[in-house]
Amino acid sequence: MTDLDAEQHARAVLEHACAKAGRDATDAEVVRLGENAIFRLTDGVIARVSRPGQLAAARKEVAVARWLESVDVPAVQVADQPDQPIDVDGRAVTFWLELPPHEHGSPVQVAQALRRLHGVVPPSDLDLGPIQPFVRLAERIERASTLAEADRDWLRSRLAELRKRWDDRPGGLPECVVHGDAWVGNVVSTADGRVVFLDLERVAIGAPEWDLVHTAIKYRSFGWIGESEYQAFRTAYGHDVTNWSGFELFRDIREFRMTCMAVQVASENHRAEEQALWRLRCLQGQHGARPWNGWSALP
Template sequence: MIAGALAEEAFGVLHTVGSRLGVNTKGAKLLRLRSNAVFKLRSGLIVRITATPDGAPQTHTGLAVARWLVRRGFPSVRPADYISDEPIEHHGRLVTFWQYVPVSGRPTTRELGRILRHLHDQPVPPFPIKRLADPLAEVRGAVESCSEVLTPDQRAWLRDRIAELTEAWNTLESCGPPVLLHGDAWIDNLLRRRDGRAVLCDWDGVAVGPREWDLVHTYHGQRRFGLSAADVDEFARAYGCDLREWPGFGTLMEIRDMYAIGIHIRNAAGDPFSRQELPRRLDSLTRGDGHARWYMAEPAVKVT
């Protein structure tokens, strides 16, 4: 169950902004707390609130990209523009509203592979989007700014390891030209509607860069989060290529490992789950254990 200071703060922002806009937030359910607190309201609206103030530029971009993709007929969640067509700011947090997608069943990695192929075939939108030049920038920043959750030895090890991996990233050669990236193309960000159609959600990591960054999430899911070899094989067939055959695969998996601890460094001070999960992930990284199981937070909390 999600609890702690970050969750309490997010509920406070939700109620304040809801009151300002005339949106009923009574009985809201907190579905997820990572880079964003994600709420489902009784009315069916989805509300996303940035967990930290530094998410502002990507929040605006993610909203714009989702709206642009919907206009092109791409299967994306839809912004609830009838509530607000721009993020609402409250004490440094940005709040966005999205149309709820009633779901039926869990999507497959085959569906994820197909939809990512469709995404990477899209042109780059005609407005500014960041380039994925340094995927570990946020982790590096968290190591320097969240010293209260790391020991001096942990910070020193992380600094050195991030520097090594950043240098390695700069030597990687992509299989093709830069594409429009989802940025967090994990199976949990794919929803299967009741009509059987799958749609992508959570566009805050959108960027332009090497397609391998979107692909590696599924392979990393087998390494750390319980996906099977069959899941990965189906994903590769659906996308049309297998990342394991790319020379940079091992390096990219190590970079993804490091990327996946950043959110828990940032959230550990105010989120009990991150406080518990961070030592597990750090321990496996420092020991060089590439197969230790990692975990996701469990939903959900209601408030009346």
């Protein structure tokens, strides 16, 4: 499916949902086409159109956003729309208040936001569930139409290995509320001085190290930040996940997830094929030891 096809399909879903919700989809502007299709409506509300089969995740995300607002943890806020998500042929549509201008959070800002989130008492009336480190990975591998079968077999074997290692993972810091996908694109600094969490569908109960490893691999695996930035991050949080015995496991799972995401995108957008294959070859040991150069944002 081309980007144009994906946009047309998502726009049709959006128009149907807006008709149900009493909102105007006329001239809705595409913000991003990715795991979700993101549109800006003319009233400043942001609409998210999920892939098929994500209704439960969207329900959870809406509930988590409302809970975080109630406990004063800055996060993206649900728009005034009582019946969310709206189901359109198995695709979930949700509506959100648009943030003011914002940029990726700095390592220190991410650390401070995570400390605040990790210290919140879990909700008594909302089952966040445990971390799900392997959600959607098998499906992404099976849909990897741009890969040779030998590469898909390698990914299947690697997934099985990681599952086994996860079952035997060591203990660490006390379990708490975690964001679940705490890369800097999901922890943003706004023009009005807030540091805000986005993409809340992976919020769960589990090891705080799961959130900390995102920033650690930016330094250790990809060289996206320098030593001083990482030192500032670990000082601001008060813990260095790279000294924990489970770090390599969490690192490996995160790198694998990033690779599977690239493989999925490449199946829909040929511009991502080179990046997907580069990531895969790194995991297979064909580009030497970490840090690996060449990991870049997906188109």
